[in-house]
Amino acid sequence: MKSSRSLAEFVSLKSPICVLSLIVAVLSGSVAQADTRGEQLYRNCTICHGPDAEGIPLQLAPALSGLSEKYIIEQLKKFKGGIRGKHHEDVAGLRMLPLAQTLASDEDIQAVASHIVAQASSQVETSLEGGDATKGQALYAVCQACHGPDGKGNDLLNAPSLVNQHDWYQLTQLKNFKSGVRGTNPQDITGAQMRPMSMILADEQAMKDVIAYIQTLSK
Ligand code: HEC
Numbered sequence: 001m002k003s004s005r006s007l008a009e010f011v012s013l014k015s016p017i018c019v020l021s022l023i024v025a026v027l028s029g030s031v032a033q034a035d036t037r038g039e040q041l042y043r044n045c046t047i048c049h050g051p052d053a054e055g056i057p058l059q060l061a062p063a064l065s066g067l068s069e070k071y072i073i074e075q076l077k078k079f080k081g082g083i084r085g086k087h088h089e090d091v092a093g094l095r096m097l098p099l100a101q102t103l104a105s106d107e108d109i110q111a112v113a114s115h116i117v118a119q120a121s122s123q124v125e126t127s128l129e130g131g132d133a134t135k136g137q138a139l140y141a142v143c144q145a146c147h148g149p150d151g152k153g154n155d156l157l158n159a160p161s162l163v164n165q166h167d168w169y170q171l172t173q174l175k176n177f178k179s180g181v182r183g184t185n186p187q188d189i190t191g192a193q194m195r196p197m198s199m200i201l202a203d204e205q206a207m208k209d210v211i212a213y214i215q216t217l218s219k
C-alpha cells in the first residue's frame with residue numbers, strides 16, 4: 001500500500017523530470033530482468049564456452065566474448081533452425097546444435113546474446129604452429145574487405161570479428177567452409193558469402209598463414 005501510494009504521489013507531481021526518471025526506472029528494471037534471464041540461460045553454455053565465454057579447446061567450443069550481438073543472434077538462429085551445424089561431418093557443429101534448441105524464443109536468444117557481449121573479451125592462447133604471418137598478411141588483403149583491416153568484423157556485412165578467437169577454431173571453420181561442411185545449406189545466406197573466400201586459400205598452409213596474421217591483430 002505504502003509503496004503504491006508513494007508512487008501515485010510521485011507521478012502526481014507531474015514534473016517532466018519526475019516522469020522521465022520514472023520511465024528510466026521502469027526501463028532499467030526490464031533491462032535488469034533481461035540480464036538475469038541471460039545470465040540464467042548462459043549457465044547451460046559455461047560447460048563448453050567457459051564462465052567468461054573465452055571458449056574451451058577440449059570441448060571444441062570457440063570464444064564468444066569478442067563477437068557482436070548481431071552475429072551471435074544470427075548464428076544461434078541458424079543452429080536452432082538446423083541451417084548451421086547439421087552436416088554429418090560437422091563434429092563440433094553437431095555438439096552445438098542441440099544447445100541452441102534450449103533457447104525457446106527470440107527473447108531468450110536476445111537475452112543470452114546480451115549477456116555474452118557484456119563479458120570482456122580477453123586474448124586467447126595461440127596453438128597452431130608453422131603459420132607464416134608475413135605471407136598471411138598478403139592473403140588477408142582480401143579478407144579485410146569484410147572483416148576489416150583490424151579484424152574486428154563488420155555487422156553491416158555480417159562478417160564476424162576474428163580477433164581474440166582461437167586459431168584452431170578458425171582453421172576448422174576455414175576447412176569447413178571450403179569442404180562445404182559449413183555454408184552450403186540453401187538458407188545459409190551469410191555462410192554462402194564466406195564460402196568462396198575460403199576457396200582462395202589454396203591449402204592448409206595458406207589457411208595457417210592467414211590465421212597467423214589474424215592472431216597478430218589480437219595483440
Ligand atoms: C556441448 C558443448 C556446447 C555447449 C553446452 C554450448 N555450445 Fe556453443 N558451440 C559449441 C561448439 C563445439 C561450437 C563450434 C561449432 C563449430 O565449430 O561450427 C559452438 C559454437 C557456438 C556459436 C558460434 C560461434 C561462432 O564464432 O560462430 C555460438 C554463438 C554459440 N556456440 C553459443 C552458445 C550458447 C549461447 C550456448 C548456451 C545456450 C552454447 N553455445 C552452448 C559447443 C557448445
Ligand code: HEC
Pocket residue numbers: 139140142143144145146147157158159160162165170173174190191193194197198200201210
Ligand atoms: C565477402 C565478405 C567476406 C570476405 C571477403 C571474407 N569473409 Fe570471412 N566471413 C564472412 C561472413 C559473412 C562470415 C559469417 C558466415 C556465417 O554467417 O556463417 C564469415 C566468417 C568467417 C569465419 C568464421 C568465424 C566464426 O566465428 O565462426 C572465419 C574464420 C573467416 N570468415 C575468415 C576469413 C578469411 C581468412 C578471409 C580471407 C581469406 C575472409 N574470411 C574473407 C564474410 C567474408
